[in-house]
Amino acid sequence: MSYETFFQNNREQHLNELKEWLSIPSISALSAHKADVNKAASWLEEKLKSAGLEHVEVHQTNGHPIITADYLHAPGKPTILVYGHYDVQPVDPLNLWTTPPFEPDIREGKLYARGATDDKGQLFLHVKAVEAILREEKELPVNIKFCIEGEEEISSASLPPFLDANKDKLATDAIIISDTSLLEPGKPAISTGLRGLCSLEIEINTANTDLHSGTFGGGVPNALHAIVELLATLHDKQGRVAVEGFYQGVPELSSMMREEFAKQNMDEQALTNKLGLETLYGEEGYSFVERTGARPTLELNGVYGGFQGEGTKTVIPKEALAKITCRLVGDQDPQDILDKIKVHLNSHVPTGATLKITDGEKARAFNIDPTDRVLQVAADAYASVYGTRALFTKDGGSIPIVETFSRVLGAPVVMMGFGLPDENLHAPDEHFNLENFDKGLLTIVEFLKTV
Known part of the structure; x- marks a missing residue:
């Protein structure tokens, strides 16, 4: 049978x-x-x-x-x-x-x-x-x-x-x-x-209390301004992660793997339309399937702070927070990547702000x-x-x-x-x-x- x-x-x-x-x-x-x-x-x-x-x-x-x-x-x-x-x-x-x-x-x-x-x-x-x-x-x-x-x-x-x-x-x-x-x-x-994974949370603090924007606006640091400025340093204009040493251990794609990716026949324009986007985004020199399968990333998963209720509250926030995850490839070591991100963040903290970093998950690729x-x-x-x-x-x-x-x-x-x-x-x-x-x-x- x-x-x-x-x-x-x-x-x-x-x-x-x-x-x-x-x-x-x-x-x-x-x-x-x-x-x-x-x-x-x-x-x-x-x-x-x-x-x-x-x-x-x-x-x-x-x-x-x-x-x-x-x-x-x-x-x-x-x-x-x-x-x-x-x-x-x-x-x-x-x-x-x-x-x-x-x-x-x-x-x-x-x-x-x-x-x-x-x-x-x-x-x-x-x-x-x-x-x-x-x-x-x-x-x-x-x-x-x-x-x-x-x-x-x-x-x-x-x-x-x-x-x-x-x-x-x-x-x-x-x-x-x-x-x-x-x-x-x-x-x-x-x-x-x-891909492997590592995550962290950051907290920016400025004054010891939220402040009235009419009384203090323009004269004291704003935690939300500070965190936006800090997070903007993590990528360059070409979509690469700007943390020094981040790509250490990342292998170049072999010609065989690039051919295998190409055989998937991914229609990037169809995906763009389906997602309601004007364009896809990512590291220059790589296709969508290569970026999402074989290249490392650093993503902001949440950024929050200050007043978030209905209407307006004229406040200068004293703290702001962000959640970050990285997808890792090749021989990237999760703890090593976290350490490098910490060095980068600490060296780019805006004037008038203090930074606290908490490690999260870690897994190798x-x-x-x-x-x-x-x-x-x-x-x-x-x-x-x-x-x-x-x-x-x-x-x-x-x-x-x-x-x-x-x-x-x-x-x-x-x-x-x-x-x-x-x-x-x-x-x-x-x-x-x-x-x-x-x-x-x-x-x-x-x-x-x-x-």
Whole structure:
């Protein structure tokens, strides 16, 4: 029996099982759902066992459980580690869901539920692909391991120490993660880079109280004026970050990656029109997809201070604040970047103002060479099922645990996603296109049989 026939014959059962899992509200961020998170972990434990996996263990942590399993009966063959997460985002605003988020519903070829695409639906594909091979062939063509967590949506606090403590147990030749998207329907992609992150908050103070602009205007420093002047020094007129040393560790784009970016055929004018803009913006010499996927940024996320109520209040504010985040690439070190930004800010504080800086998040970028054999095999596996080879991309977002896996286990990571960009992950009416459910199963089987 072909695998396509096998999956078609078992499709209804597989979807019913997935619906059962999706009906468990495993919201890791809300303490009221701790029991549900544990229930979702137990559900997965049983499915891994029934699929034929061995040594299935639920590891308790200071947060939510981590589940491991393996099937190691292919001596001399590669070992593949599958990572995913069973926790989901909160569902608010509830009134914007067409059907209840934990009552899975199939409409027009799409499965709607919280966690459908992020990440229960995509993770489920790996469990069923392994189960199918074991049922059809009674053995696997590779050695397989699973490491599944329940805290991805709340920054994976328990996973890095778990990886450090279990390096030998989790040793692998490659790590496979399905928690990303195709570029568009029928156009698969493999991300070769995720940007890192660092953040900070700044506070400018001038006088010890707000002052009347009639009495003091023109004679004392204004905190809002000062912060606007300070923030304006962070970029030059060409869209580059003006902090000295900011671009240290940023690699130049290879000709191969520029070709891969060009193959995306991004219509910048269409995007400009869609967003209601007159023009796009960014560092000169790079396209939109290159700027947002492969170049570092420094962005103002919030600037506030002074009177913000209705009407007018003639006041000179004594304080102003700003929130800043940087997306990082290559070998940029988050703490080093924060330190350089602090030096820049402190050297540009306007006269009459004092500055306070508070560090925030820090995460390193993830990068992998697209010529790595395992990525090439994955691209071919997509081609065998989708009829078109996966493009190699770089994503602008940050998934810190990917870099952690790569560094701690010393293995290449293949971002082998089956979602679509418009599937409303983290938003109401999250869904998973069942065309990619079907093709995802076949693609994973093909990858495991050829890697």
